[in-house]
Amino acid sequence: MTERVGIALRTLGCKVNQAESDAFAAVLVRSGCRVVPEDACAVVVINTCTVTGEADHKARKAIRRALALPGAPTVVVTGCLATIDPAGVASLGERVVVEPDKSRIPEVAAALAGSAGHAPGGVGAPTVVCDVDAPPRARAATPRRTRSRVQVKVQDGCDTRCRYCIVPDARGIPRSVPSDDVVSAVARLAAEGVAEVVLTGINIGRYRDGDVRLPGLVARVAATGVPRLRISSVEPGDVTSELLEVMASTPSVCGHLHVPLQSGCDRTLAAMGRPYDSAAFAAMLASARAALPGVVLSTDVIVGFPGETDADHEASLAFISAAGFARLHVFRYSARAGTPAAGMAGQVPMPVRSKRAAAMREAGEAGALRFSGSLVGRDVELLVERVDAAREGRPPLAEGVTREYVRMRVEAPAAVPGALLAVCVTGVAPDGTVTGTVA
Ligand code: SF4
Numbered sequence: 001m002t003e004r005v006g007i008a009l010r011t012l013g014c015k016v017n018q019a020e021s022d023a024f025a026a027v028l029v030r031s032g033c034r035v036v037p038e039d040a041c042a043v044v045v046i047n048t049c050t051v052t053g054e055a056d057h058k059a060r061k062a063i064r065r066a067l068a069l070p071g072a073p074t075v076v077v078t079g080c081l082a083t084i085d086p087a088g089v090a091s092l093g094e095r096v097v098v099e100p101d102k103s104r105i106p107e108v109a110a111a112l113a114g115s116a117g118h119a120p121g122g123v124g125a126p127t128v129v130c131d132v133d134a135p136p137r138a139r140a141a142t143p144r145r146t147r148s149r150v151q152v153k154v155q156d157g158c159d160t161r162c163r164y165c166i167v168p169d170a171r172g173i174p175r176s177v178p179s180d181d182v183v184s185a186v187a188r189l190a191a192e193g194v195a196e197v198v199l200t201g202i203n204i205g206r207y208r209d210g211d212v213r214l215p216g217l218v219a220r221v222a223a224t225g226v227p228r229l230r231i232s233s234v235e236p237g238d239v240t241s242e243l244l245e246v247m248a249s250t251p252s253v254c255g256h257l258h259v260p261l262q263s264g265c266d267r268t269l270a271a272m273g274r275p276y277d278s279a280a281f282a283a284m285l286a287s288a289r290a291a292l293p294g295v296v297l298s299t300d301v302i303v304g305f306p307g308e309t310d311a312d313h314e315a316s317l318a319f320i321s322a323a324g325f326a327r328l329h330v331f332r333y334s335a336r337a338g339t340p341a342a343g344m345a346g347q348v349p350m351p352v353r354s355k356r357a358a359a360m361r362e363a364g365e366a367g368a369l370r371f372s373g374s375l376v377g378r379d380v381e382l383l384v385e386r387v388d389a390a391r392e393g394r395p396p397l398a399e400g401v402t403r404e405y406v407r408m409r410v411e412a413p414a415a416v417p418g419a420l421l422a423v424c425v426t427g428v429a430p431d432g433t434v435t436g437t438v439a
Contacts, residue, residue, distance in 0.1 A: 001411075003176070005035055006033065006034035006036035006041050006042060006043075006113065007028055007034065007035055007036065007042070007043045007044075007046070007109045007110070007113050008035070008036055008037060008038040008040075008041035008043070008044045008073070009021050009024060009035060009044075009045050009351070010024055010035075010038065010044060010045070010046045010062060010066065012046070012047065012048050012049045012055070012058060012062060012079070013047070013048065013049025013051065013055060013079065013080070014202075015200045015232055016048065016151075016153055016156065016200055016201060016202055016226045017047045017048075017049060017079060018151055018194050018307075019151040019153035019200050019366070019412060020047060020102055020165060021045075021047045021150065022150075022151070023110050023153070023176060024045060024047075024105050024106050025103075026108070028105035028106050028109065028110060028231065030184070031106065031135065033106075033109070033110050033113060034105070038066065038069060039069065039070070039075075041071075041073050042073055042074070042113045042114070042119060043070075043073055043074045043075075043076060043109050043113045044058070044066040044069070044073050044075050044076070044078045044113075044145070045073075045077075045078065045105060045109050046062055046063055046066060046075060046076070046077050046078070046079070047078055047079040047102075048062075048063075048077060048078070048079035048080060048081035048082055049079060049080055049081065049416055050079075050080040050081040050083075050085070050166055050170055050336065051057070051080070051103030051165070051166065051335055051336065051337050052165065052333075052334035052335075053334040053335050053337070054334040055080055055081075055334075055336075056085075056336070059077075059079075060081075060089075060092065061094050063077060063089065063096060064092065064093075065076055065343060067092070067093045067095055067096070067306045067437035068323065072095065073095070073096060074095050074112045075093070075095055075096050075327070076097045076099055076105065076109050076112065077089050077096055077097070077098050077099070078098075078099050078100060078101075078102055078105050078256065079100075080166070080167070080170035080171065081170075081302060082098050082099065082100045082164060083100040083169075083170045083171075083199050084169060084170050084338065086098045086100060086309060088358050089348045093155070094280060097112065097378050106378070109273075116237070118376050119417070121346045122238075123199045125266065125374055127346045130315050132266045134214070134309060146171050146420040148194065148195050148196065148383055148384065148385050148395055148400065148417050149194070149195070149196040149197075149198065149383065149385065149401070150189055150194050150196070150197055150198070151198045151200045152185060152186060152197050152198065152199055152200060152219060152230075153177070153183065153200050153201060154176060154177045154199050154200065154201050154203065154204060154207060154217065155174065155177065155201030155203065155204050155206060156171055156172070156174070156175055156201060156202055156208045157172045157173050157174040157184065157203070157206075157291060158171065158172045158174060158202050158203040158206065159173050159174060159206075160235070160273075161224075161273060161339040161341060162205065162262075162272055162273050162274055162339055163271070163272055163340040163344070164272060164302065164305065164336065164339055164341040165336075165339060166336045166338055166339050167202060168419060169338065171202055173397050174202075174206035174208070174360045175393070176201075176206075176207050176208050176209050177209075178209050179209040179212045179216070179217050180226065180400035182199075182217060182220075182221060183220050183221060183223075183224060185188075186221050186224045186226055187224040187225075187226075188407055189226065190224050190225050190226040190227070190352075193418060194226065194418070195226075195227050195228055195277050195383050195419075196226075196230060196254075196383050197226050197228070197229055197230070197420050198223070198229075198230045198231075198232055199221065199229070199230070199232060200232045203231070204231065204232060204234060204238075205234050205235045205237065205238025206238075213242075214231075214234070214238065214243060215240070215242040215243045215245070215246040216246075218231065218243070218246050218250065218253060219246050219250065222246075222250045222252050222253060223250075225429060226252060227420060228252055228254060228381075228383065228403065228420070229250075229252050229253045229254065230253075230254045230256060230405075231247075231253070231254075231256075231257070232258065233258045233259070233260060233300075234257060234259055235259070235260065236259050236260075236261070236280065236284050237274050237275060237276060239257060239259060239284050239287070241287070241291070242289060243258060244287065244291035245291065246384060246398065247291070247292055248291050248292050250406050254403045254405070255292050255294060255295045255296060255297060255404075256289055256295070256296040256297075256298070256403065256404060257296070257297055257298075257301065258297075258300075259281075259284070259285075259297065259298075259299055259392055260299060260300040260329075261281055261299040261300065261319075261320070261323075262274055262300060262302050263301060263302065263305065263312075263316045264278050264281075264301070264310075264315060264316035264317070264318065264319025264320050264323070265278070265308070265312040265313070265315040265316040265319070265338070266278055266315075266345040267307075267312055267315075268307070268308050268312050268316065270394045271305060271306070271307050271308075271344070272302075272341070273340075274354065278319050282323070284321075285297060285324075285369055289321045296326045296371070296404045296405060296406070297323070297324070297325055297326060298327035298328065298329075299323075299324055299325050299327075299328060299329070300325055300328075300329045300330075300331065301316065301320060301328060301329070301330055301331070301360055302332075303316070303331070303332055303333060303353060303356040303357045303360050304333040304342035304348040304352060304356055304357070305341065306331055306333070306341055306347050306348065307334045307344060307345070307346035307347070308346075308348055308356075309332075313356045313359075316360075317359060317360060317363060320360070320363055320364075320367075321350075321363050321366075321367070321370060324367065324407075325364070326371035326404070326406075327364070327366060327367075327368055327371075327405070328360070328361075328363065328364030328366060329364075330357050330361045330364055331355040331357075331359045332353045332354060332356075333348065334345070334354060335383055352368065358431055360361060365432070370431050371404075371406070371426065372406055372428040372432050372433075372434050373404075373428055375404065375425040375428075375434055376425050376426065376428065376434075377424070377425065378424070378425050379422055379423070379424050379425075379439065380401060380402040380404065380406075380408070380422075380424075380425055380434075380436070381403050381420055381421070381422060382398070382400050382401070382402055382408050382410065382420070382422075383400045383401055383402075383418075383419075383420055384398045384399070384400045384412070384415045384416065384417055384418065384421060385399060385400040385401065385417060385419060386397075386398075386399055386400070386417055386418045387412075387415050394411065395411040395412065395413045396412060396413060397409055397410070397411060397412075398410055398411075398413070398419075398421070399413040402423075402434070406433075406434050407431055407432070407433045407434070408423065408425075408431075408433060408434045408435070408436065409429070409434075409436075410423055410437065410438055411437075412438050415438075421437070421438050421439075422439040423436040423437065423438050423439065424437050424439060
Protein backbone atom coordinates (compact mmCIF):
# COMPACT_ATOMS: atom_id res chain seq x y z
CA MET A 1 0.00 0.00 0.00
CA THR A 2 1.32 3.46 -0.90
CA GLU A 3 2.28 5.59 2.10
CA ARG A 4 0.12 8.70 2.37
CA VAL A 5 2.33 11.77 2.58
CA GLY A 6 2.05 15.47 2.02
CA ILE A 7 -0.42 18.27 2.51
CA ALA A 8 -3.53 19.04 0.46
CA LEU A 9 -5.08 22.50 0.29
CA ARG A 10 -8.76 23.18 -0.27
CA THR A 11 -10.03 26.71 -0.73
CA LEU A 12 -13.59 27.99 -0.39
CA GLY A 13 -14.92 31.49 -0.93
CA CYS A 14 -13.31 34.58 -2.38
CA LYS A 15 -10.22 35.37 -4.43
CA VAL A 16 -8.47 36.60 -1.32
CA ASN A 17 -8.77 33.13 0.19
CA GLN A 18 -7.35 31.71 -3.03
CA ALA A 19 -4.40 34.11 -2.92
CA GLU A 20 -3.81 33.15 0.71
CA SER A 21 -3.91 29.43 -0.08
CA ASP A 22 -1.39 30.06 -2.86
CA ALA A 23 0.80 31.69 -0.23
CA PHE A 24 0.47 28.65 2.09
CA ALA A 25 1.45 26.35 -0.75
CA ALA A 26 4.52 28.42 -1.58
CA VAL A 27 5.78 28.55 1.96
CA LEU A 28 5.21 24.80 2.32
CA VAL A 29 7.05 24.05 -0.91
CA ARG A 30 9.91 26.35 0.07
CA SER A 31 10.27 24.56 3.36
CA GLY A 32 10.46 21.22 1.59
CA CYS A 33 6.89 19.97 2.06
CA ARG A 34 4.91 18.19 -0.63
CA VAL A 35 1.63 19.78 -1.71
CA VAL A 36 -0.48 16.89 -3.03
CA PRO A 37 -4.05 16.03 -4.07
CA GLU A 38 -6.53 15.15 -1.31
CA ASP A 39 -6.52 11.45 -2.11
CA ALA A 40 -2.82 11.20 -1.25
CA CYS A 41 -2.48 13.45 1.77
CA ALA A 42 -1.70 13.11 5.46
CA VAL A 43 -3.06 16.60 6.23
CA VAL A 44 -5.79 18.65 4.54
CA VAL A 45 -5.87 22.41 5.06
CA ILE A 46 -9.32 23.91 4.45
CA ASN A 47 -9.45 27.69 4.01
CA THR A 48 -13.10 28.49 4.79
CA CYS A 49 -15.58 31.24 4.01
CA THR A 50 -18.46 32.42 6.20
CA VAL A 51 -19.98 35.20 4.14
CA THR A 52 -23.48 33.64 4.25
CA GLY A 53 -25.32 30.80 5.96
CA GLU A 54 -24.84 28.83 2.73
CA ALA A 55 -21.08 29.43 2.84
CA ASP A 56 -21.00 28.03 6.40
CA HIS A 57 -22.93 24.98 5.24
CA LYS A 58 -20.46 24.39 2.38
CA ALA A 59 -17.49 24.78 4.71
CA ARG A 60 -18.87 22.24 7.20
CA LYS A 61 -19.61 19.84 4.35
CA ALA A 62 -16.03 20.18 3.05
CA ILE A 63 -14.66 19.47 6.55
CA ARG A 64 -16.86 16.36 6.92
CA ARG A 65 -15.79 15.17 3.46
CA ALA A 66 -12.14 15.62 4.33
CA LEU A 67 -12.62 13.70 7.59
CA ALA A 68 -14.11 10.84 5.57
CA LEU A 69 -11.16 10.59 3.14
CA PRO A 70 -9.45 7.21 3.10
CA GLY A 71 -6.34 7.30 5.24
CA ALA A 72 -7.98 9.50 7.90
CA PRO A 73 -5.99 12.71 7.36
CA THR A 74 -5.78 15.47 9.96
CA VAL A 75 -8.01 18.37 8.89
CA VAL A 76 -6.62 21.85 9.60
CA VAL A 77 -9.34 24.48 9.35
CA THR A 78 -8.56 28.16 8.89
CA GLY A 79 -10.31 31.13 7.28
CA CYS A 80 -13.36 33.14 8.19
CA LEU A 81 -15.51 30.34 9.65
CA ALA A 82 -12.60 29.19 11.83
CA THR A 83 -12.30 32.76 13.15
CA ILE A 84 -16.01 33.32 13.75
CA ASP A 85 -16.94 29.88 15.16
CA PRO A 86 -13.82 27.97 16.30
CA ALA A 87 -15.72 25.84 18.83
CA GLY A 88 -18.37 24.83 16.30
CA VAL A 89 -15.67 23.85 13.79
CA ALA A 90 -13.67 21.91 16.39
CA SER A 91 -16.79 19.95 17.36
CA LEU A 92 -17.00 18.45 13.86
CA GLY A 93 -14.43 15.75 14.62
CA GLU A 94 -11.49 14.66 16.72
CA ARG A 95 -9.12 15.01 13.77
CA VAL A 96 -10.06 18.67 13.23
CA VAL A 97 -7.42 21.25 14.17
CA VAL A 98 -8.70 24.84 14.17
CA GLU A 99 -6.12 27.51 13.38
CA PRO A 100 -7.61 30.96 12.71
CA ASP A 101 -4.15 32.58 12.47
CA LYS A 102 -3.32 32.21 8.80
CA SER A 103 0.31 33.18 9.24
CA ARG A 104 0.78 29.92 11.25
CA ILE A 105 -0.84 27.55 8.72
CA PRO A 106 2.33 26.34 6.92
CA GLU A 107 4.08 25.71 10.25
CA VAL A 108 1.07 23.90 11.77
CA ALA A 109 0.40 21.79 8.66
CA ALA A 110 4.08 20.85 8.26
CA ALA A 111 4.34 19.85 11.91
CA LEU A 112 1.22 17.67 11.64
CA ALA A 113 2.43 16.06 8.42
CA GLY A 114 5.72 15.28 10.16
CA SER A 115 8.68 13.96 8.24
CA ALA A 116 6.36 12.09 5.87
CA GLY A 117 5.16 15.42 4.51
CA HIS A 118 8.62 16.64 3.70
CA ALA A 119 10.48 16.09 0.49
CA PRO A 120 14.04 17.31 0.14
CA GLY A 121 14.33 20.23 -2.23
CA GLY A 122 10.63 20.97 -2.65
CA VAL A 123 8.88 21.24 -5.97
CA GLY A 124 9.82 23.87 -8.49
CA ALA A 125 10.84 27.48 -7.95
CA PRO A 126 8.68 29.59 -5.69
CA THR A 127 7.07 32.70 -6.98
CA VAL A 128 5.83 35.71 -5.09
CA VAL A 129 2.46 36.70 -3.79
CA CYS A 130 2.00 39.10 -0.90
CA ASP A 131 0.38 38.12 2.35
CA VAL A 132 -0.66 41.05 4.47
CA ASP A 133 -0.56 39.12 7.73
CA ALA A 134 2.63 37.19 7.17
CA PRO A 135 5.74 38.19 9.08
CA PRO A 136 7.91 40.46 6.90
CA ARG A 137 10.36 37.72 5.88
CA ALA A 138 7.59 35.39 4.70
CA ARG A 139 5.40 38.12 3.27
CA ALA A 140 6.72 37.81 -0.23
CA ALA A 141 6.96 34.06 -0.52
CA THR A 142 4.77 31.92 -2.72
CA PRO A 143 3.92 29.85 -5.74
CA ARG A 144 1.86 30.92 -8.65
CA ARG A 145 -1.40 29.18 -9.22
CA THR A 146 -1.00 29.11 -12.97
CA ARG A 147 1.82 30.39 -15.11
CA SER A 148 -0.43 32.96 -16.70
CA ARG A 149 -2.56 34.85 -14.15
CA VAL A 150 -1.78 35.45 -10.49
CA GLN A 151 -3.88 37.01 -7.76
CA VAL A 152 -1.76 39.23 -5.56
CA LYS A 153 -3.30 40.05 -2.19
CA VAL A 154 -2.50 43.64 -1.27
CA GLN A 155 -5.07 44.37 1.42
CA ASP A 156 -7.20 42.65 4.04
CA GLY A 157 -10.10 43.63 6.29
CA CYS A 158 -13.05 46.00 6.09
CA ASP A 159 -14.83 48.36 8.48
CA THR A 160 -17.78 49.40 6.32
CA ARG A 161 -20.21 47.12 8.19
CA CYS A 162 -22.86 46.46 5.55
CA ARG A 163 -25.72 44.90 7.52
CA TYR A 164 -25.61 41.51 5.81
CA CYS A 165 -21.86 41.03 6.05
CA ILE A 166 -19.79 39.23 8.70
CA VAL A 167 -16.48 39.98 6.98
CA PRO A 168 -15.47 42.86 9.32
CA ASP A 169 -15.74 40.43 12.27
CA ALA A 170 -13.98 37.63 10.43
CA ARG A 171 -11.15 39.62 8.88
CA GLY A 172 -10.77 42.64 11.11
CA ILE A 173 -9.96 46.24 10.31
CA PRO A 174 -8.41 47.27 6.98
CA ARG A 175 -4.68 46.80 6.64
CA SER A 176 -2.39 46.88 3.63
CA VAL A 177 0.76 45.23 2.33
CA PRO A 178 3.54 47.85 2.03
CA SER A 179 3.67 49.10 -1.55
CA ASP A 180 7.40 48.29 -1.82
CA ASP A 181 6.59 44.64 -1.06
CA VAL A 182 3.80 44.57 -3.64
CA VAL A 183 6.03 46.14 -6.28
CA SER A 184 8.90 43.72 -5.70
CA ALA A 185 6.46 40.78 -5.69
CA VAL A 186 4.94 41.81 -9.01
CA ALA A 187 8.36 42.56 -10.51
CA ARG A 188 9.43 38.99 -9.72
CA LEU A 189 6.25 37.61 -11.25
CA ALA A 190 6.78 39.68 -14.39
CA ALA A 191 10.38 38.50 -14.63
CA GLU A 192 9.17 34.90 -14.39
CA GLY A 193 6.85 35.43 -17.33
CA VAL A 194 3.50 35.84 -15.59
CA ALA A 195 1.28 37.65 -18.08
CA GLU A 196 -1.45 39.03 -15.82
CA VAL A 197 -1.49 40.13 -12.20
CA VAL A 198 -4.77 40.77 -10.38
CA LEU A 199 -4.55 43.12 -7.41
CA THR A 200 -6.84 41.57 -4.82
CA GLY A 201 -8.10 42.39 -1.35
CA ILE A 202 -11.22 42.37 0.78
CA ASN A 203 -11.80 46.09 0.17
CA ILE A 204 -8.90 47.30 -1.98
CA GLY A 205 -10.25 50.86 -2.07
CA ARG A 206 -9.07 51.00 1.56
CA TYR A 207 -5.49 50.45 0.44
CA ARG A 208 -3.20 52.75 2.45
CA ASP A 209 0.58 52.85 2.66
CA GLY A 210 1.53 56.35 3.82
CA ASP A 211 0.51 58.58 0.95
CA VAL A 212 0.08 55.66 -1.44
CA ARG A 213 -3.55 54.77 -2.05
CA LEU A 214 -5.04 52.45 -4.65
CA PRO A 215 -4.37 54.72 -7.69
CA GLY A 216 -0.75 55.24 -6.60
CA LEU A 217 -0.32 51.52 -6.02
CA VAL A 218 -1.68 50.72 -9.49
CA ALA A 219 0.75 53.22 -11.06
CA ARG A 220 3.71 51.79 -9.12
CA VAL A 221 2.80 48.19 -9.96
CA ALA A 222 2.26 48.99 -13.65
CA ALA A 223 5.77 50.46 -13.78
CA THR A 224 7.19 46.96 -13.12
CA GLY A 225 6.39 46.14 -16.74
CA VAL A 226 3.92 43.31 -16.01
CA PRO A 227 2.10 42.86 -19.35
CA ARG A 228 -1.44 42.94 -17.92
CA LEU A 229 -2.72 44.32 -14.66
CA ARG A 230 -6.28 43.93 -13.41
CA ILE A 231 -7.96 45.47 -10.40
CA SER A 232 -10.35 43.16 -8.56
CA SER A 233 -13.64 44.33 -7.01
CA VAL A 234 -13.71 48.03 -6.00
CA GLU A 235 -16.48 49.63 -3.92
CA PRO A 236 -18.44 52.37 -5.78
CA GLY A 237 -17.07 55.23 -3.64
CA ASP A 238 -13.53 54.17 -4.47
CA VAL A 239 -13.95 54.57 -8.24
CA THR A 240 -12.39 58.04 -7.95
CA SER A 241 -11.23 60.39 -10.69
CA GLU A 242 -7.63 59.58 -9.62
CA LEU A 243 -8.20 55.86 -10.13
CA LEU A 244 -9.87 56.42 -13.51
CA GLU A 245 -7.01 58.72 -14.61
CA VAL A 246 -4.39 56.11 -13.72
CA MET A 247 -6.36 53.42 -15.54
CA ALA A 248 -6.79 55.65 -18.60
CA SER A 249 -3.13 56.59 -18.80
CA THR A 250 -1.67 53.11 -18.14
CA PRO A 251 -2.01 50.78 -21.14
CA SER A 252 -1.23 47.60 -19.17
CA VAL A 253 -4.26 48.11 -16.88
CA CYS A 254 -7.30 46.23 -18.20
CA GLY A 255 -10.29 48.47 -18.86
CA HIS A 256 -12.51 46.38 -16.61
CA LEU A 257 -14.12 47.45 -13.33
CA HIS A 258 -16.07 45.13 -11.05
CA VAL A 259 -18.08 47.39 -8.75
CA PRO A 260 -20.55 45.72 -6.34
CA LEU A 261 -24.00 47.34 -6.54
CA GLN A 262 -25.91 44.85 -4.31
CA SER A 263 -29.29 46.45 -5.15
CA GLY A 264 -30.61 48.92 -7.66
CA CYS A 265 -33.36 49.96 -5.21
CA ASP A 266 -32.64 52.90 -2.87
CA ARG A 267 -34.83 51.57 -0.07
CA THR A 268 -32.95 48.25 -0.08
CA LEU A 269 -29.54 49.93 -0.33
CA ALA A 270 -30.40 52.01 2.76
CA ALA A 271 -31.60 48.90 4.62
CA MET A 272 -28.36 47.13 3.70
CA GLY A 273 -26.31 50.05 5.04
CA ARG A 274 -24.61 50.57 1.71
CA PRO A 275 -23.15 54.11 1.63
CA TYR A 276 -24.63 55.27 -1.73
CA ASP A 277 -27.90 55.36 -3.64
CA SER A 278 -28.72 54.28 -7.18
CA ALA A 279 -28.26 57.83 -8.55
CA ALA A 280 -24.73 58.00 -7.11
CA PHE A 281 -23.96 54.58 -8.57
CA ALA A 282 -25.29 55.63 -11.99
CA ALA A 283 -23.14 58.78 -11.82
CA MET A 284 -20.09 56.63 -11.02
CA LEU A 285 -20.84 54.43 -14.06
CA ALA A 286 -21.14 57.53 -16.26
CA SER A 287 -17.79 58.91 -14.99
CA ALA A 288 -16.10 55.56 -15.61
CA ARG A 289 -17.46 55.40 -19.15
CA ALA A 290 -16.44 59.01 -19.86
CA ALA A 291 -12.91 58.50 -18.55
CA LEU A 292 -12.40 55.04 -20.06
CA PRO A 293 -14.28 54.71 -23.35
CA GLY A 294 -15.22 51.05 -23.81
CA VAL A 295 -14.70 50.20 -20.14
CA VAL A 296 -16.26 46.87 -19.20
CA LEU A 297 -18.43 47.03 -16.08
CA SER A 298 -19.55 44.10 -13.98
CA THR A 299 -21.29 43.87 -10.63
CA ASP A 300 -22.79 41.81 -7.79
CA VAL A 301 -26.40 41.91 -6.68
CA ILE A 302 -28.20 40.36 -3.69
CA VAL A 303 -31.87 39.43 -4.09
CA GLY A 304 -34.37 38.81 -1.28
CA PHE A 305 -32.73 41.03 1.36
CA PRO A 306 -35.02 41.35 4.42
CA GLY A 307 -37.83 43.82 3.72
CA GLU A 308 -37.34 43.71 -0.08
CA THR A 309 -40.81 43.95 -1.63
CA ASP A 310 -41.84 42.92 -5.12
CA ALA A 311 -41.72 46.61 -6.09
CA ASP A 312 -38.19 46.96 -4.65
CA HIS A 313 -37.08 43.90 -6.59
CA GLU A 314 -38.60 45.30 -9.80
CA ALA A 315 -36.80 48.61 -9.20
CA SER A 316 -33.50 46.77 -8.71
CA LEU A 317 -34.09 44.68 -11.85
CA ALA A 318 -34.95 47.76 -13.91
CA PHE A 319 -31.82 49.60 -12.76
CA ILE A 320 -29.60 46.64 -13.54
CA SER A 321 -31.20 45.98 -16.93
CA ALA A 322 -30.61 49.61 -17.92
CA ALA A 323 -27.07 49.88 -16.56
CA GLY A 324 -25.44 47.76 -19.28
CA PHE A 325 -23.35 45.42 -17.14
CA ALA A 326 -21.25 42.93 -19.06
CA ARG A 327 -21.43 40.43 -16.22
CA LEU A 328 -23.70 40.05 -13.23
CA HIS A 329 -23.12 37.84 -10.19
CA VAL A 330 -26.43 37.13 -8.49
CA PHE A 331 -26.58 36.10 -4.82
CA ARG A 332 -29.74 34.90 -3.15
CA TYR A 333 -29.77 36.49 0.32
CA SER A 334 -28.85 33.92 2.95
CA ALA A 335 -28.92 35.07 6.59
CA ARG A 336 -25.58 34.96 8.37
CA ALA A 337 -25.94 34.59 12.14
CA GLY A 338 -24.24 37.48 13.92
CA THR A 339 -25.12 40.10 11.31
CA PRO A 340 -27.80 42.79 11.89
CA ALA A 341 -29.70 41.62 8.79
CA ALA A 342 -30.21 38.11 10.21
CA GLY A 343 -32.46 39.59 12.92
CA MET A 344 -34.36 42.04 10.71
CA ALA A 345 -38.09 41.86 10.26
CA GLY A 346 -39.45 40.99 6.82
CA GLN A 347 -37.29 37.94 5.98
CA VAL A 348 -38.29 37.02 2.42
CA PRO A 349 -39.57 33.43 1.93
CA MET A 350 -36.98 31.22 0.19
CA PRO A 351 -39.18 30.44 -2.86
CA VAL A 352 -39.59 34.18 -3.45
CA ARG A 353 -35.83 34.71 -3.16
CA SER A 354 -35.27 31.90 -5.67
CA LYS A 355 -37.78 33.38 -8.11
CA ARG A 356 -36.17 36.81 -7.88
CA ALA A 357 -32.72 35.25 -8.33
CA ALA A 358 -33.91 33.50 -11.50
CA ALA A 359 -35.27 36.76 -12.93
CA MET A 360 -32.08 38.59 -12.06
CA ARG A 361 -29.90 35.85 -13.58
CA GLU A 362 -31.94 36.01 -16.78
CA ALA A 363 -31.25 39.76 -16.99
CA GLY A 364 -27.57 39.10 -16.28
CA GLU A 365 -27.29 36.45 -18.97
CA ALA A 366 -28.99 38.72 -21.50
CA GLY A 367 -26.52 41.50 -20.66
CA ALA A 368 -23.56 39.14 -20.92
CA LEU A 369 -24.68 37.82 -24.31
CA ARG A 370 -25.27 41.37 -25.54
CA PHE A 371 -21.79 42.35 -24.43
CA SER A 372 -20.11 39.28 -25.93
CA GLY A 373 -22.02 39.93 -29.17
CA SER A 374 -20.69 43.50 -29.27
CA LEU A 375 -17.16 42.08 -29.45
CA VAL A 376 -17.78 40.23 -32.73
CA GLY A 377 -15.60 41.71 -35.47
CA ARG A 378 -13.25 43.31 -32.95
CA ASP A 379 -9.62 42.46 -32.20
CA VAL A 380 -9.00 41.39 -28.63
CA GLU A 381 -6.03 40.13 -26.61
CA LEU A 382 -6.39 36.58 -25.32
CA LEU A 383 -4.34 35.38 -22.38
CA VAL A 384 -4.03 31.63 -22.87
CA GLU A 385 -4.62 29.75 -19.61
CA ARG A 386 -4.78 26.20 -20.94
CA VAL A 387 -4.38 24.32 -24.19
CA ASP A 388 -6.27 21.19 -25.18
CA ALA A 389 -3.95 19.50 -27.63
CA ALA A 390 -5.66 16.08 -27.65
CA ARG A 391 -8.10 16.71 -30.50
CA GLU A 392 -7.96 14.15 -33.24
CA GLY A 393 -7.00 15.73 -36.55
CA ARG A 394 -7.75 19.25 -35.35
CA PRO A 395 -5.52 22.11 -34.13
CA PRO A 396 -5.10 22.53 -30.36
CA LEU A 397 -7.82 24.54 -28.63
CA ALA A 398 -6.55 27.43 -26.50
CA GLU A 399 -8.75 28.81 -23.74
CA GLY A 400 -8.36 31.85 -21.55
CA VAL A 401 -9.59 35.35 -20.81
CA THR A 402 -9.50 38.56 -22.78
CA ARG A 403 -8.73 41.98 -21.35
CA GLU A 404 -12.50 42.48 -21.20
CA TYR A 405 -12.67 39.48 -18.82
CA VAL A 406 -14.59 37.39 -21.31
CA ARG A 407 -13.76 33.72 -21.64
CA MET A 408 -12.53 32.79 -25.10
CA ARG A 409 -11.71 29.57 -26.99
CA VAL A 410 -9.77 29.56 -30.24
CA GLU A 411 -8.00 27.04 -32.41
CA ALA A 412 -4.35 27.99 -32.07
CA PRO A 413 -1.68 25.58 -33.39
CA ALA A 414 1.28 27.13 -31.55
CA ALA A 415 -0.37 28.41 -28.36
CA VAL A 416 1.16 27.76 -24.95
CA PRO A 417 -0.27 28.67 -21.53
CA GLY A 418 0.76 32.20 -20.62
CA ALA A 419 0.87 33.46 -24.22
CA LEU A 420 -0.91 36.67 -25.19
CA LEU A 421 -2.56 36.27 -28.59
CA ALA A 422 -4.15 38.85 -30.86
CA VAL A 423 -7.51 37.38 -31.88
CA CYS A 424 -10.35 38.63 -34.05
CA VAL A 425 -13.69 37.70 -32.44
CA THR A 426 -15.91 35.79 -34.85
CA GLY A 427 -18.75 34.47 -32.70
CA VAL A 428 -20.36 33.76 -29.36
CA ALA A 429 -21.07 30.24 -28.10
CA PRO A 430 -24.37 29.62 -26.24
CA ASP A 431 -22.49 29.66 -22.89
CA GLY A 432 -21.27 33.21 -23.61
CA THR A 433 -17.71 32.11 -24.42
CA VAL A 434 -16.41 33.97 -27.46
CA THR A 435 -14.61 32.34 -30.36
CA GLY A 436 -12.26 33.82 -32.91
CA THR A 437 -9.37 33.50 -35.27
CA VAL A 438 -5.80 34.17 -34.30
CA ALA A 439 -4.37 37.11 -36.22
S1 SF4 B 1 -17.81 46.63 1.93
FE1 SF4 B 1 -19.58 45.76 2.99
S2 SF4 B 1 -19.94 43.82 1.89
FE2 SF4 B 1 -17.85 44.43 1.39
S3 SF4 B 1 -16.54 43.38 2.92
FE3 SF4 B 1 -17.01 45.45 3.71
S4 SF4 B 1 -18.79 45.16 5.04
FE4 SF4 B 1 -18.66 43.34 3.71
